[in-house]
Amino acid sequence: MNNAHPGLPEFDYIKPATLPEASQFLAQHTGESRPFMGGTDTIVRMRDGFWKDKYLVEVKHFEGMTSIHFDPAKGLTIGAAAPMNQVAAHPDVRKYYPLLAEAANSVASYQLRNRATIVGNICNASPAGDTTGASIVLDGVLSVHGVNGVRTEPLKNFFLGPGKTVLKPGDIVTSISYPLPADGWAGKYIKLGRNALSDLSIVGVTVLGYPDATAKSGFRFRIALASVAPVPFIPTAAEAVLAEKPISDAVIDEAATAAMDACTPIDDVRSSARYRKLMVRNLTRKALAEVWAKIK
Amino acid sequence: MSTHKINVKINGGLEQVEVPSNMTLLSMLREKLAMTGTKNGCAAGECGACTILLNGEPVNSCMVLAVEADGAELVTVEGLAHEGELEVIQKTIIDKGGVQCGFCTPGVLISAKALLTRNPNPSEADIREALVGNLCRCTGYVRIVEAVQAAAEQQKGAA
Numbered sequence: 101m102n103n104a105h106p107g108l109p110e111f112d113y114i115k116p117a118t119l120p121e122a123s124q125f126l127a128q129h130t131g132e133s134r135p136f137m138g139g140t141d142t143i144v145r146m147r148d149g150f151w152k153d154k155y156l157v158e159v160k161h162f163e164g165m166t167s168i169h170f171d172p173a174k175g176l177t178i179g180a181a182a183p184m185n186q187v188a189a190h191p192d193v194r195k196y197y198p199l200l201a202e203a204a205n206s207v208a209s210y211q212l213r214n215r216a217t218i219v220g221n222i223c224n225a226s227p228a229g230d231t232t233g234a235s236i237v238l239d240g241v242l243s244v245h246g247v248n249g250v251r252t253e254p255l256k257n258f259f260l261g262p263g264k265t266v267l268k269p270g271d272i273v274t275s276i277s278y279p280l281p282a283d284g285w286a287g288k289y290i291k292l293g294r295n296a297l298s299d300l301s302i303v304g305v306t307v308l309g310y311p312d313a314t315a316k317s318g319f320r321f322r323i324a325l326a327s328v329a330p331v332p333f334i335p336t337a338a339e340a341v342l343a344e345k346p347i348s349d350a351v352i353d354e355a356a357t358a359a360m361d362a363c364t365p366i367d368d369v370r371s372s373a374r375y376r377k378l379m380v381r382n383l384t385r386k387a388l389a390e391v392w393a394k395i396k
Numbered sequence: 397m398s399t400h401k402i403n404v405k406i407n408g409g410l411e412q413v414e415v416p417s418n419m420t421l422l423s424m425l426r427e428k429l430a431m432t433g434t435k436n437g438c439a440a441g442e443c444g445a446c447t448i449l450l451n452g453e454p455v456n457s458c459m460v461l462a463v464e465a466d467g468a469e470l471v472t473v474e475g476l477a478h479e480g481e482l483e484v485i486q487k488t489i490i491d492k493g494g495v496q497c498g499f500c501t502p503g504v505l506i507s508a509k510a511l512l513t514r515n516p517n518p519s520e521a522d523i524r525e526a527l528v529g530n531l532c533r534c535t536g537y538v539r540i541v542e543a544v545q546a547a548a549e550q551q552k553g554a555a
Contacts, residue, residue: 110397144459185453210526210528212459
């Protein structure tokens with residue numbers, strides 16, 4: 101490469117007046133256009149030549165896209181274009197969804213988080229997405245505006261592969277909503293990077309636990325793992341262990357080992373697969389123990 | 397490729413600039429307006445040399461399209477000093493020896509100023525967290541952190 105900093109390739113920046121117009125435009129230009137939010141991935145990928153879109157379609161200006169709203173009866177709704185810093189600093193997020201604030205604050209740097217968004221993080225479908233795990237265990241549901249109108253997409257079946265989701269041409273995610281968390285819950289996000297702050301994760305472990313009378317153990321744990329599979333990974337076998345057996349150090353250990361056995365990481369520039377597996381076990385155990393200490 | 401006429405307030409002065417769709421805010425500052433205080437380091441949102449204030453909040457200007465800044469207010473390193481009088485953080489970074497090659501300094505100053513605005517009494521951990529996105533290969537950060545601490549002290553004294 102002759103130029104260490106190639107400029108951005110040519111494209112047109114489009115700012116539609118309405119959401120339906122934006123969806124129409126995106127659907128008409130399938131494969132050569134994409135919604136433009138904070139740009140923290142888009143600009144890098146276009147500059148590096150991985151994405152070759154002819155059109156970037158502005159969506160941040162639509163109504164509600166940057167709002168954060170908490171309803172004590174229904175839960176939290178975060179506009180798709182609300183910057184992570186605003187989410188992490190929001191009093192209701194800090195009070196009722198501290199796990200989400202913790203996850204958002206673990207992303208890159210302060211100035212990057214002034215542009216990066218949780219919905220963007222999710223839609224890019226990187227297995228490493230820091231806020232994806234918290235959004236999964238908190239049962240986040242996306243509101244999507246498509247060519248046929250508005251619908252919702254739960255995160256459970258949203259991810260198809262690295263960078264691939266169930267979203268269709270013309271779809272614009274407008275917000276993510278989280279129901280009220282279960283009573284007495286606690287959560288933890290442990291991110292292992294090559295440095296203590298700001299790096300992408302080698303492994304990310306999100307754990308949420310709460311008392312639940314319908315579980316044999318009396319407690320329900322939700323676990324989401326980052327950077328250890330082609331998609332954000334939910335180790336259901338580990339969750340099942342914790343729902344079935346009375347919680348103890350040995351059972352936490354068993355669940356952590358089940359999480360390790362279930363994930364399918366790769367070797368890459370950040371870590372070997374083997375190291376990732378071992379860290380999944382250790383960090384899952386650590387996160388579970390911390391959450392258990394808070395809810396037991 | 398389409399171009400856009402944008403109005404933007406930079407360091408207090410109004411500018412009208414014609415920018416192509418694919419021009420970043422960083423390129424606009426450096427190449428259209430010859431404001432070369434803001435540096436191009438990694439061009440990928442990692443190093444923070446291009447940090448400016450966009451409507452009061454620090455952003456990597458290499459990661460923002462110029463056209464997005466229509467109607468916005470920007471502050472760059474050139475806007476920190478007023479009538480020849482340096483901003484407190486500029487003075488303390490000189491006093492503490494927080495500048496060596498100087499390439500990261502404009503971004504560091506902007507991040508530090510933003511931190512001191514939102515948190516006038518930051519702990520060392522707060523300072524290091526706020527400067528995570530400003531890489532410095534010379535100083536080892538210790539003197540930069542000391543400069544921010546000194547600026548916080550002086551601002552408290554002045555208030």
